[in-house]
Amino acid sequence: MEPIFTPALHKQRHQFVIDFVKRNRPRKVVDLGCGECSLLKKLKFHREVEVLVGVDIDGAKLKKCMHGLAPIPTDYLQPTYDQLHIELYQGSVTQNDPRLRGFHLVTSIELIEHLTLPDVERFSEVVFGYMIPAEVIISTPNSEYNPLLPGLRGFRHSDHKFEWTRAEFQSWAVKVSSEYGYEVEFTGVGEAPPGQQERVGYCSQIAVFHRLRGRDGCNILFADDAEDLLSYTLLYTVNYPSLHDNNILRRVLVSEVIYWTEKLKRRWREVRTEERDESIVWCQTAAEGDECFRSSECGAEINRLMEHCGRYMAENQEEEVFGTKGQGKQESCRLQSRCVSIPLAVLWTSCPKVSALSGNLSNLRHLLTTDPEVKLSQDGSSLLVDLQEQDLEEEGDHDLEDSGYTEVSQCSYSAAQEEDWEPNV
Incomplete structure (x- = not known):
């Protein structure tokens, strides 16, 4: 049978x-049937x-379909601040x-017609007298x-009883x-052919109930x-x-921190191995780096982080990595037992995604302190990066999805069985 509605009628009900x-x-939604x-x-x-x-009397059907409600891999790779809890x-x-x-x-889509009339009365008591939701959507066939x-x-x-x-x-x-204690408005989906809408109405009729003020279900005493x-x-x-x-x-924050520090470490190595007659100025190095680096979407953040790090010095066994060019002399970034010390304040200030995830510097320090993947200085103020590790493999075009971060803080019925006459609708 060819569908007589476009989109199909069940899709129109769901879209409503x-x-x-x-x-x-609404923050809390239950679908009955x-x-x-x-x-x-x-x-x-x-x-x-x-x-x-979701609630349904057919447990076998629920068990067959419930895994379609599970999170998909993207939900784990790109968690957001949105919260979602699902129960069946x-x-x-x-x-x-x-x-x-x-x-x-509360939604009840093509359900009540599967109940006997005494059960419809009991359904009314349960939904409107016991559950007392703020709003209810009920659809049923229009005979x-x-x-x-x-x-x-x-x-x-x-299976329809009426x-x-x-x-x-x-x-x-x-x-x-x-x-x-509700008010109700009526509408529907599945319009009649031209000229017949007023005579026969919608194919599926819908009632939308709104709880009246003064009967606040949110203040129910349990x-x-x-x-x-x-x-x-x-x-x-x-x-x-x-x-x-x-x-x-x-987990997401540590992944982001590791990503940026590894990018910075690789850039430091590239600069150290460049053969120049004169000392290298930090800003000039960042500006005159290879084309691949300049075109990277994270190049600006790395440049800024390198400039800031150039103003800090490690405390022990200092070995100069970069000097300055021209008159005077800037502070330089130093090595500490083949580790470079990156102040958390610099990391937090220079990497917007790190600051967005952590919220403040104190929280950043707290979240990193107990993680075995990162090493902090004794006073917890700096991140220690081991320069003896292997260089990162070439990453090509880096997709920030790999870091597990999505920019979410710019501060993520048995009765519902389709009618016999519309298996393809």
Whole structure:
């Protein structure tokens, strides 16, 4: 069967939720009747959401699809400050579970028509009377549209217990809103052919509920929750890597520090091996370096770091590396037992990414102190770089993704099963 909607109807329903999330930026979202987790897999890329939960009665389906919600390699290589926690539960939407209280958005996409009418009433009590989210999105088939669907006889799916007209759906939604302290607006997706929209409405009708002021679900007292049974079974949980995790932050920061110090060390070696009749001026060396270095995206930072380091001296067993040219004499960078000492203050000031990750000099020192990959001076004020190590291999065009850093701080339903008549929609 050729699709009769472009984009496909299920994609339009999901896009409606995604657009809502972009506009309203809810931090905690739960999808009731999440089925194959299709909507969750799209929402996980919208980092407005910090907690993403799916519930479905079909545990086998959840177990089959849950790994599609796992972080991808890029999430580990380029962690951001965004936080995302995902959970999947097996359970019935007609049962209370205290773990689902206090959410900002609840979605129920093509779910309620799979429930008996008594269960719809229980579903209303659970969502609006117990969970009390700030906003709710519910979609369901519009039976008035059915005559326009090719080859359809009866309900759109064999498991549907009912399919409401627009008047029936709106009557239920208004009653629920009045009873539980919400207001509701109606819309839909899947427009009718030209000239028939007013007569039959949308193929999928949607109600968007907003909790009224004065009934603040965020101020729910959870004292009674201790007596509530945990009705759902947790099948899957994962925390996405985030720079709010100190271990991840330290790993990314150390990687960035090592990258810049190794680049600096290699540049020092290049300068030392140059044969010149006169002493080399730091600034001139940086400016007159090879074309590859000048064209590097990190060349400016290295130049600045070299200039700053040229003003510092190591304390013991000093051996002059670079002198000065012309009248007078600048301070020079010195060797200390074949180690070069790079003050953390210079590193922090000269490398924007290091300063952005660490926040301040004290935090930089603290994060580096306990890491075995870096060596600090006795007073912790400088980074010691061993010049006896092998030169870095030629890197070609360096992609900063290798350092594990992304510039994030410029300061990252069983019922949802598709209807029988639209397997290709």
